[in-house]
Amino acid sequence: xxxxxxxxxxxxxxxxxxxxxxxxxxxxxxxxxxxxxxxxxxxxxxxxxxxxxxxxxxxxxxxxxxxxxxxxxxxxxxxxxxxxxxxxxxxxxxxxxxxxxxxxxxxxxxxxxxxxxxxxxxxxxxxxxxxxxxxxxxxxxxxxxxxxxxxxxxxxxxxxxxxxxxxxxxxxxxxxxxxxxxxxxxxxxxxxxxxxxxxxxxx
Numbered sequence: 001x002x003x004x005x006x007x008x009x010x011x012x013x014x015x016x017x018x019x020x021x022x023x024x025x026x027x028x029x030x031x032x033x034x035x036x037x038x039x040x041x042x043x044x045x046x047x048x049x050x051x052x053x054x055x056x057x058x059x060x061x062x063x064x065x066x067x068x069x070x071x072x073x074x075x076x077x078x079x080x081x082x083x084x085x086x087x088x089x090x091x092x093x094x095x096x097x098x099x100x101x102x103x104x105x106x107x108x109x110x111x112x113x114x115x116x117x118x119x120x121x122x123x124x125x126x127x128x129x130x131x132x133x134x135x136x137x138x139x140x141x142x143x144x145x146x147x148x149x150x151x152x153x154x155x156x157x158x159x160x161x162x163x164x165x166x167x168x169x170x171x172x173x174x175x176x177x178x179x180x181x182x183x184x185x186x187x188x189x190x191x192x193x194x195x196x197x198x199x200x201x202x203x
Contacts, residue, residue, distance in 0.1 A: 001060045004029035005052050007037045007069045020065040023094050027063055053080070058088040061104055066096035149178050155186050155197045162191035 004024035006017045017036055024034070035052035049070075056062060062084060064070045070091075071077035081091055081103065090104035102108030154176045161167045173183055186197035193201070 001033065001057075002027070002029045002063055003033045003035070003052060003056060003060055004063050005035045005037075005049060005070065006065065007046070007049075020069070023065050024063055027092070027094060029063055053083070056084070056087070056089045061090035061092055063092045063094065065094050067093050067101065068096070150176075150182055150186050150197075150200060152201050152203075154178070155193070155200055158183060158187040159191050159193060159197075162187050162189060164191075 004021075004027075006020040006024065008017055021034065025031075035048040035055075037046045037048040052062070067077065071080055084091055085103060091101060092104065092108075093099055093101045100108065158172065158176065161172050162169075169180060169183070169189075173180055176183065184194075186194055186200065188194055
């Protein structure tokens with residue numbers, strides 16, 4: 001069975017899906033086999049796409065007008081098609097840069113294999129750049145990860161302020177720029193140093 005997925009695009013200024021629907025109908029998709037999303041492709045929440053992927057069965061073929069109708073980016077597309085392939089479901093793209101993709105044919109599978117290889121190459125490049133950046137930062141004495149919101153100076157101020165009659169915890173948290181949870185993790189309500197605060201002062 002042929003199943004069609006269509007989606008509007010703000011990128012090309014078109015808010016209608018008539019052109020896509022006509023093309024998929026000409027390709028053999030029946031009127032009851034369409035799934036249509038109005039959301040942008042950059043959003044994860046595309047209920048009709050999820051419903052479409054869930055409804056597909058072994059032997060079916062998913063047809064889209066252009067490759068960018070289906071996925072947010074190359075990696076997302078590769079993941080979708082790998083899932084379809086594992087379930088013995090084909091994918092056919094009618095026009096655009098991915099028009100040669102038809103995983104129901106040997107040549108179409110070859111073209112998608114190239115796309116998948118490019119996605120893997122992209123992942124490796126990102127990983128290598130991240131590792132190189134961290135190595136460079138460590139060489140300059142910097143460590144990766146988010147900076148600590150609590151500092152030794154803030155811990156000492158909190159120790160001196162907590163437990164005092166005039167101290168309002170909410171105001172103290174605002175002054176220190178931390179949450180109550182962070183404050184209480186370092187200093188007790190009576191101003192005593194806790195394990196997290198002790199470790200921070202020992203750095």
